[in-house]
Amino acid sequence: MDRNELRPEHFAAWVDWAKANRNGLDFNPSYFSHPQAADNFTLASHDAGIRKFWIEHGIVCRKIGEYFGRELGTPCVTNIWIPDGLKDTPADRKTPRRLKPHDLIETRLDKNDSGVTLASTELLAHRTIYMQTPALAICHCHPRTAIAFSLTRDEIVPIDNEASYLLKKVPIIWEEFASGTPEMASHLAKALQSYKIVMLRGHGSFAIGQTLDEAFFWSSTLEEACDIMLKAKSINKPFIEYRKMSEAYNKW
Numbered sequence: 605m606d607r608n609e610l611r612p613e614h615f616a617a618w619v620d621w622a623k624a625n626r627n628g629l630d631f632n633p634s635y636f637s638h639p640q641a642a643d644n645f646t647l648a649s650h651d652a653g654i655r656k657f658w659i660e661h662g663i664v665c666r667k668i669g670e671y672f673g674r675e676l677g678t679p680c681v682t683n684i685w686i687p688d689g690l691k692d693t694p695a696d697r698k699t700p701r702r703l704k705p706h707d708l709i710e711t712r713l714d715k716n717d718s719g720v721t722l723a724s725t726e727l728l729a730h731r732t733i734y735m736q737t738p739a740l741a742i743c744h745c746h747p748r749t750a751i752a753f754s755l756t757r758d759e760i761v762p763i764d765n766e767a768s769y770l771l772k773k774v775p776i777i778w779e780e781f782a783s784g785t786p787e788m789a790s791h792l793a794k795a796l797q798s799y800k801i802v803m804l805r806g807h808g809s810f811a812i813g814q815t816l817d818e819a820f821f822w823s824s825t826l827e828e829a830c831d832i833m834l835k836a837k838s839i840n841k842p843f844i845e846y847r848k849m850s851e852a853y854n855k856w
C-alpha cells in the first residue's frame with residue numbers, strides 16, 4: 605500500500621497499544637525516503653502528479669491524527685516536516701517562475717470583465733500604456749538594485765558597455781501614489797512614448813516591447829546595469845570613462 609492510501613483502521617493496533625498503556629499518540633507524515641521524493645521535492649515538486657501524491661499523503665495523515673485524538677481522548681500532534689527546498693542560492697530560479705497556463709489572466713483592454721478581479725493592481729497602467737504607446741507587450745518588475753538607485757537620482761545612466769548601448773538612460777518618474785492610480789498610469793504612458801523602459805521611484809520598472817521577451821530583456825538589462833553600477837561604486841575608486849560620446853547619454 606502506498607502512503608496516499610493509508611487509513612485510520614491500519615493504525616488500530618497503535619490505538620490498542622496506547623489505550624492499554626494509557627498513552628497519547630502523536631503522528632507525522634513522511635515526505636522522504638520514497639520513489640516519489642527521489643529529487644527531494646514533494647509538495648513543491650514541479651510535477652503535478654508528485655504534488656498530488658504528497659498532498660493526499662498529508663490529508664490521510666491528518667485523518668489518522670484525528671482518529672488517534674478521538675480514540676484516546678487527548679490531542680494528537682500531527683507534525684509536518686517538508687524537506688523541499690534549496691540552500692541559499694538555488695541552482696534553478698527559472699523553472700519555479702515559469703508561467704503556467706492558469707497564471708495568464710485574460711481581460712479586456714477597454715472595459716472590465718470577470719478576469720479583472722484576478723488581474724494585477726497595475727491593470728490600469730497596463731491598459732493605458734497599451735492604448736497610448738505602440739507596445740504589444742509590457743513587463744513590470746520590482747528589481748531591487750534599480751529600485752535602490754531610483755531613490756537617489758532622477759535618471760539612471762548605465763556605465764557598462766551593453767546597457768549604455770541598449771538603454772542610454774532610464775528616466776525615473778514619481779507620483780504621490782506610486783501604484784494603481786490614473787495619474788501614475790498616464791504619467792507612465794507618456795514617458796513610454798519616448799523610452800522603452802522607465803522606473804517608478806521606489807516601486808519598479810515598466811518596459812515595453814513588441815514581444816514579452818523583448819520587454820523582459822530591457823528589464824533585466826536595467827537591473828544588470830544597476831548591479832554593475834553598485835559594484836563599481838563599492839570599489840570606491842574614481843570611475844574611468846571609456847565610452848566615446850558618453851556625455852550624450854544623459855541628453856538622450
Ligand SMILES: [Zn+2]
Nearest residue numbers: 744746807808
Ligand atoms: Zn509593482
